[in-house]
Amino acid sequence: MGALKGIRVVEMAGIGPGPFCAMMLADMGAEVIRLDRLTEKGKGDRANVLNRGRQSLAIDLKKPQAVEAVLRLIDKSDVLIEGFRPGVMERLGLGPDICLTRNPGLVYGRMTGWGQEGPLAQTAGHDINYIALTGALGAMGYSDRPPSPPLNLVGDFGGGALYLLAGILAALIERFNSGQGQVIDAAMIDGAASLLSPFFGLMAMQQWSTIRQSNRLDGGAYFYACYECADGGYISIGSLEPKFYALLLEKCGLDATEFGQQHDKANWPERRKLLEQMFKRKTRQEWCELLEGSDVCFAPVLDMNEAPKHPHNKARQTFVDFEGTTQPAPAPRFSRTPGSIQSAAAITGQHSEQILSRWGFSDEEISALHSSGAL
Numbered sequence: 525m526g527a528l529k530g531i532r533v534v535e536m537a538g539i540g541p542g543p544f545c546a547m548m549l550a551d552m553g554a555e556v557i558r559l560d561r562l563t564e565k566g567k568g569d570r571a572n573v574l575n576r577g578r579q580s581l582a583i584d585l586k587k588p589q590a591v592e593a594v595l596r597l598i599d600k601s602d603v604l605i606e607g608f609r610p611g612v613m614e615r616l617g618l619g620p621d622i623c624l625t626r627n628p629g630l631v632y633g634r635m636t637g638w639g640q641e642g643p644l645a646q647t648a649g650h651d652i653n654y655i656a657l658t659g660a661l662g663a664m665g666y667s668d669r670p671p672s673p674p675l676n677l678v679g680d681f682g683g684g685a686l687y688l689l690a691g692i693l694a695a696l697i698e699r700f701n702s703g704q705g706q707v708i709d710a711a712m713i714d715g716a717a718s719l720l721s722p723f724f725g726l727m728a729m730q731q732w733s734t735i736r737q738s739n740r741l742d743g744g745a746y747f748y749a750c751y752e753c754a755d756g757g758y759i760s761i762g763s764l765e766p767k768f769y770a771l772l773l774e775k776c777g778l779d780a781t782e783f784g785q786q787h788d789k790a791n792w793p794e795r796r797k798l799l800e801q802m803f804k805r806k807t808r809q810e811w812c813e814l815l816e817g818s819d820v821c822f823a824p825v826l827d828m829n830e831a832p833k834h835p836h837n838k839a840r841q842t843f844v845d846f847e848g849t850t851q852p853a854p855a856p857r858f859s860r861t862p863g864s865i866q867s868a869a870a871i872t873g874q875h876s877e878q879i880l881s882r883w884g885f886s887d888e889e890i891s892a893l894h895s896s897g898a899l
Contacts, residue, residue: 525862547577556578565872595622596885624707754807778802
């Protein structure tokens with residue numbers, strides 16, 4: 525079923541945030557077809573979680589017959605997702621002006637790093653570059669070395685895919701009132717900047733410094749940090765609020781007077797050293813037995829092999845095994861229309877004829893596409 529049952533989506537194959545957005549739409553029940561390059565036909569891996577939930581049509585967009593076939597698919601779609609550099613879709617004859625003229629209700633989602641215009645719009649880039657220009661990367665890492673590139677969660681998936689998803693869903697809701705579609709310009713640089721909104725607020729209130737590892741939430745605070753244990757494992761502490769901090773001191777047998785004035789930054793370096801020594805006296809499991817499940821704000825630092833086995837994740841089925849591949853379950857959760865994994869990743873071109881037939885192409889038209897080399 526899914527909350528988006530009945531919504532049809534055409535996804536122009538790409539990498540990173542576009543496919544992630546398409547994956548989430550499919551998890552929520554939308555019918556998503558991915559248009560892959562004909563040169564990639566037969567390639568792919570069923571275990572590629574990013575491509576789960578949709579079927580694949582392999583087509584050669586250099587052929588005019590292919591472009592017309594894609595326009596016919598778009599005519600019957602609610603949403604289009606593309607992640608090319610600005611101008612590529614226009615040159616293919618699939619730009620928003622053409623598509624929205626033919627299908628005025630279409631939500632045309634565009635995913636780029638730098639946006640559709642601006643001095644850098646035509647420049648190549650990756651997550652690390654987009655978050656660098658927003659100030660996000662400069663805020664991450666240790667103070668005595670270059671900024672630490674995080675996993676590409678901040679630019680690609682957080683600032684990119686999820687903002688594209690939010691824009692698409694908002695446009696679909698607005699369409700109920702206006703009957704009109706529109707173009708969504710989702711740029712990773714815009715999304716990553718938007719994610720920094722709370723920190724710009726803290727800066728304006730003089731509660732945040734641009735010096736790395738000097739703030740409460742960037743590893744500067746000894747009570748919001750990760751520590752190594754006796755067995756080489758790691759644990760995380762997030763005892764920000766006074767009552768949680770007091771509980772941390774109590775459970776660890778630390779003197780409340782000696783560890784008073786929690787937010788006096790002059791004390792942070794020395795207290796960090798003391799906690800480093802303390803946490804190295806027990807194994808990660810021993811610290812779990814003492815602190816996990818309490819209001820200390822504690823969790824062991826797990827790797828991706830360990831995370832699916834944790835009792836809390838198992839109880840909530842946060843991770844599932846689908847066709848032999850362990851992967852995160854669809855999120856968020858719906859009370860009436862739960863999401864689901866519709867299928868494993870398709871092999872490129874696996875469903876070409878099936879998709880065209882289901883979307884209204886006759887056998888003769890499909891044969892003609894084959895004959896032209898478009899399919």
